[in-house]
Amino acid sequence: MTHRTRPPARICQNCDGHASVAVTLGGRDRNGHLRIITANCPACHGTGTSRHSIAGEGARA
Secondary structure, three states: OOOOOOOOOOEOOOOOOOOEEEEEEEEEOOOOOEEEEEEEOOOOOOOOEOOOOOOOOOOOO
């Protein structure tokens, strides 16, 4: 009996799977903590994966 394999992961082409990054703004707040913001990939919204349409795969122009 053959084992079913999982389909390959669909990694976002815009961020290569690194969907969220922490960016320091420089300086520290009153408590001594670094000021950090989180930036998410606008294409995959921070998930690191992309959706492929079934109709677009294998279609020729």
